[in-house]
Amino acid sequence: MFDDEFEDGHFFDDDIEDIDEEDGSVFLETEEKKEVPITKYVCQNCQATFCSPVHEKVDRCIFCNQKNIEVSDSVENKTIYWIPFAKKEEEMLKDYRKKTFWNPLIPFLFKSKKTRQAIRKIYLSVFLANISYHGDIQFVASDAKEINENKVKKIENQKYEVDQNVHFEYKNVFLNTSSKIDSKIFDAIVDYNPDHLREGFPEEEKSFLYLEGDVLINEIAAKNREKVSKHALGIVRQNIKHSLKKLKQDNTVIQFENTKAIWVPVYYLMIRYRKKEYYYIMNGENGKSNMSIPVGLWETVVFSLLVCTIISVFSFFIARFL
Numbered sequence: 001m002f003d004d005e006f007e008d009g010h011f012f013d014d015d016i017e018d019i020d021e022e023d024g025s026v027f028l029e030t031e032e033k034k035e036v037p038i039t040k041y042v043c044q045n046c047q048a049t050f051c052s053p054v055h056e057k058v059d060r061c062i063f064c065n066q067k068n069i070e071v072s073d074s075v076e077n078k079t080i081y082w083i084p085f086a087k088k089e090e091e092m093l094k095d096y097r098k099k100t101f102w103n104p105l106i107p108f109l110f111k112s113k114k115t116r117q118a119i120r121k122i123y124l125s126v127f128l129a130n131i132s133y134h135g136d137i138q139f140v141a142s143d144a145k146e147i148n149e150n151k152v153k154k155i156e157n158q159k160y161e162v163d164q165n166v167h168f169e170y171k172n173v174f175l176n177t178s179s180k181i182d183s184k185i186f187d188a189i190v191d192y193n194p195d196h197l198r199e200g201f202p203e204e205e206k207s208f209l210y211l212e213g214d215v216l217i218n219e220i221a222a223k224n225r226e227k228v229s230k231h232a233l234g235i236v237r238q239n240i241k242h243s244l245k246k247l248k249q250d251n252t253v254i255q256f257e258n259t260k261a262i263w264v265p266v267y268y269l270m271i272r273y274r275k276k277e278y279y280y281i282m283n284g285e286n287g288k289s290n291m292s293i294p295v296g297l298w299e300t301v302v303f304s305l306l307v308c309t310i311i312s313v314f315s316f317f318i319a320r321f322l
């Protein structure tokens with residue numbers, strides 16, 4: 001996700017102002033253009049908020065599958081930026097089967113059709129941003145040197161102060177805005193191609209839902225700031241050619257620029273197994289997928305025994321014929 005190289009985010013509108021704030025924690029509202037009426041649905045059980053164009057009827061929650069959905073009074077107009085689905089539902093099912101069926105550690109019952117809840121085709125409301133990390137950093141570096149002094153070996157540490165002026169630009173970073181979507185799982189499928197971004201209503205979709213973000217903007221910023229500085233500092237450290245290096249002063253600034261709320265396509269499948277929920281998620285644009293799985297005790301024992309047997313048989317033959 002965080003590539004050092006980048007290309008210009010050419011689809012950004014020129015009329016979006018850049019942020020020049022010290023800590024860059026402000027996300028900009030984009031200018032409203034084509035407007036689409038949106039109805040909000042709030043799950044009374046888990047508080048997930050779904051939105052949809054008015055003709056969509058929502059009766060069950062995507063996450064907890066409860067029927068306790070309330071239609072919010074507010075119908076708002078929104079400019080929609082979205083990435084279309086390129087993967088079909090069959091492709092998703094094929095991938096899901098491949099992932100589960102061939103995994104010997106997943107309980108057999110888990111693989112049965114009965115555990116599967118409905119497949120949801122949803123758009124996640126995420127932020128797309130350019131992130132800039134720049135400023136001065138000072139390291140104290142040292143190299144341990146072995147010195148032979150009057151036939152006595154001594155270790156000497158020579159210290160250096162290393163000043164670095166760094167500038168990293170991360171273009172088109174997708175930021176998770178929903179507490180319903182595990183950020184680790186989101187990061188694993190997140191490499192959408194922003195070149196496919198479209199503006200306006202997804203006309204070809206007869207019915208669709210999108211999940212509204214519910215994480216506070218400051219929290220999203222803080223999380224991603226941490227991620228970016230970890231990545232950038234890692235690279236800076238690698239480039240300091242001394243064995244030991246300690247961060248002494250960090251005067252860097254992280255800014256979020258050209259932030260815009262967009263919808264990214266996702267297939268979402270909930271699996272209910274032994275009263276617990278697991279989920280499978282697929283990037284609807286490029287088919288990258290991830291899922292949370294239970295590991296069966298019985299399956300683990302059988303699998304380990306099988307592996308042990310195969311190894312012993314092989315060892316036996318190798319010992320005998322070599």
Ligand SMILES: [Zn+2]
Pocket residue numbers: 043044045046047048061062063064065066
């Ligand atoms: Zn719910």
